[in-house]
Amino acid sequence: MEIIAAITTGMLAAIGIWLMLSGNLVRILMGVVVLGNAVNLGVVASGRLGSSQAAFTTMEGVASGMANPLPQALVLTAIVIGFALLVFALAVALRAHAEHDSLIADDITREALLPAPDLPAADAGEIRT
């Protein structure tokens, strides 16, 4: 099962990067989500799979074959933070579109890098080079 999880993680990561390498902000956002999923899957899998029960203890003591609680705790918060990150990125995308009327990352960069209109041309040249 670990091997399958590792391969799935790798493929998810590849898909995430593929989406992020596209110039479109919406696809980049979706790529971030997929990549985040890949990482969460990877962390849980690295705590080893194949447990026979969830991480709940009883008064009698610790049963054998219990799932590893540590990566679970890490991933649980990571999911929530990942959600906050997603919403923040969505907000930035909204804003970028409102400001520059484009969703293509490189177009936005180009526009944002233009020298301020009140700069004299010579100075602007210096900043560009």
Add this chain to the structure above:
Amino acid sequence: MLTGILGILAAMLVAPLLAKRLDQRAAWLLALAPLAAFLWFVAQVPQIASGVPLRESLAWVPALGVSLSFSLDGLSLLFALLISGIGTLIVLYAGSYLSDHHQLGRFYAYLLGFMAAMLGVVLADDLIGMFVFWELTSITSFLLISFQHEKPESRRAALQALLITGGDGLALLAGLILLGDTGGSWSFSTLDSQTIQASPVFPAIAVLILLGCFTKSAQFPFHIWLPNAMNAPTPVSAYLHSATMVKAGIYLLARLNPIFGGGGGWDGALMLFGAGTALLGAILAFRQTDLKRMLAYTTVTVPGQLTMLLGTNTSYGLQAFAIYLLAHSLYKGALFMAVGSIDHATGTRETGYLGGLIRFMPLTGAAVALAAFSNAGLPPFFGFIAKEFQYAGLIELGPLGWAITAVMTITNALLLTVAGIVFLRTFLGKQGRYPKTPHEVGVAMWLGPMLLALAGFALGVLSDFPEVWLIDAAVQAISYGPVAVRLYLWGGLTPAVVTSLLTVTLGVLFYLNSHRVRNALNLARALWHIKGDRLWDNLLHGIFRLAAWLATPFQHGSLQRHLALLVGVASVISLAIAAPLALHGLRDMQTSPILPPSLGSCLLTLAGALGVCFLRERIAQIAALSLSGLGLGLFFLTVNAPDVAITQIMVETLSVVFIALVLRRLPRSRRQPDTATRRALRLGIAALFGLAIAAVMLASLGRPLQGDIAEWFTAHSLPLGHGANVVNVILVDFRAFDTLGEILVVTLAALAAAPMLGSGLRPGGTAQRGFESVLLQQTLKPFAVLMLLIALLLLWRGHNLPGGGFIGALVAACGVLLVALGFGSRAAKGVLRAEPATLSGLGLALAAGAGVIGLLRGQPFLSGSWIAPGGVPLGSPLLFDVGVLLAVFGAVMHMLLRLLDEKEA
């Protein structure tokens, strides 16, 4: 010594305040600090003259063996007297000179700061301590040169000086570190000459330190910054760029002379560069017509001559060094201040417009006369003795000495001519055409030049006095063997006297025929086109072009290319490392059996992700993304991670709503025209990255699981954390501090995102309306209530069963989301009854407060405390979990309501 430096620094701190209250009168108060230091140094003269240096030490960075140790010997004393003495006069002078400047206080502060740094340089016994003060002088000098920063020339000159002296400070630092390392000691007084000169790195040390010293004291070819630095106000030129700072380089050379001298080409290098610089400076000075620039170039000459004199390492040469150092500081300080006064009084410094000033400015004139005679090296002034000994020292050297003597004769003759121009042309002769009617300057402005010039005269006439008290100790400090010191004005008809006579004759000739000489010099026009300044500008431009050329391929501003490069390089490196380990790991991995549900959910996750890539319709993409996330949630469930699974599923639900709400405000993405090669490249990088991640995973899975933290957590969850749900206990008890940080991040992200998502409900704007379907609304209502109840239940039981603050918050958020979508955002606000941001804040406060309970009980922050009233276990972790719930819930609601309320675009 430390007290002296600190006293001056204290004066620097109060200077701006005092100047605001008292204007130029503050100078009289501020001058007290350097004056006190000067008097203290004077009081030390007898002890130093008897040959016993004074030491003080203060541990600074004991771990590195760096201490703030000071040592006062003959050389240091000579410099310290000059710095504090001239410094006192300069502070007074500056008060009057810049009396109408609006930033006078700042000027005092810079000047006093420089003074303290300069004293530090000459007093420090520790290599690193000395270097720190050395750099401080560079920085304060930068501030002083750029004091009139409204002028572009000042800014340029300041930057040039900083780059040249500061940049080569790095060479000096490298040299000093090598020196300390090789010599096995970090203090000047205990470095051993023989060990260092025998070391193979000695040439490197010498070159690095020479580089640092030559730039600081403006030796050729680094001399270009010094004349430009004269853009500073005149008191600065007088003080930094003639009397003290340029001599910091000379000081260090002298300080190291006993250690480096006598071999290894040190002497030769000093003589060669020194003599060359001296001649160049004299010729350039002669070509100037502006009085101040003229003096500036003679200031290039003098450090050159001083360097050369050190290089002779003869008895006379070293005596000449000490005398000349003193003499030059006295007369050049006086001349600079006087030129400043002339400028102040007449409004010009051009020799063509000046003449006959003695009638208007008798006191300044007298001071200039005295100083100029000393400058010209005429008897019985101190400058004469300096020149005499200079020749005597050179002649001692034999044929090489004669050659340099010839060069020096011309140099000194030119200096004499310049001195003549400065005094005769300016003060005698017929009245010039001044822009302003001249007047004698105030007492603060003529006192300085007068005192310095008189001192130059007195030291020459009473030459026994400096010999016994100052020069002897200084010469002993810079020579590598004992030297007999004996100063005299007249020593019979020696070759030196003959050379002196020749110098004077030549000088007078040059003066009388100055036009002809100048024309002759102009013939070599081609030479003057090779300007150091122009070369400097070209160099700077070259550096900028190089930087641009290097940076442009990387700083293209394209997100895609940045990401591709980063990911590509990272993948290749990690793949190279992880691939062999992964293969190894595959062999001895102990895998668990493949479970059909787990496998199925993995496939579901992948299918969803692929769907995002290939589906065209946006709504389909969102659905595919959600499918992928749900698949992952299922996977978590199948591997016995129920808490994670619930969280994942709830977050996925919320994500879909948020993405959908945002995307409906964005236009449909147009398909980007991607070329085939770019597409292939993207695919390649993505595949490489995926492989790298899989390899890293396999490599880590192939090794036995390290550490026993998980076991510890599991075993102690119930006994220590009073909870059966280990994951929850970790979150709210064992690792609660992490969780506190995480909910803080979530809250901050919400606060940052909210204003960009929407501006909130504006007056006149329409709130988001609900679905106008009675059936849907009627079904939603109980459902939402149920979800809120479930959230509370999840929170309560979370410590022992799946649930907890995070999950509760997400469930509650989904419940309110239903209300908001079904009945409009106004209804949702009604349910909340409070600002979501306030809820978040309250949550954070509760969580932190739960931690404080531990503190109050004398335990570490966030230690759990439990009570059980009536058999119901209650503890601070539960309170903490409530805080988590409120913080996360508030954050999600804050973003959601902002997004809903924004008017449709």
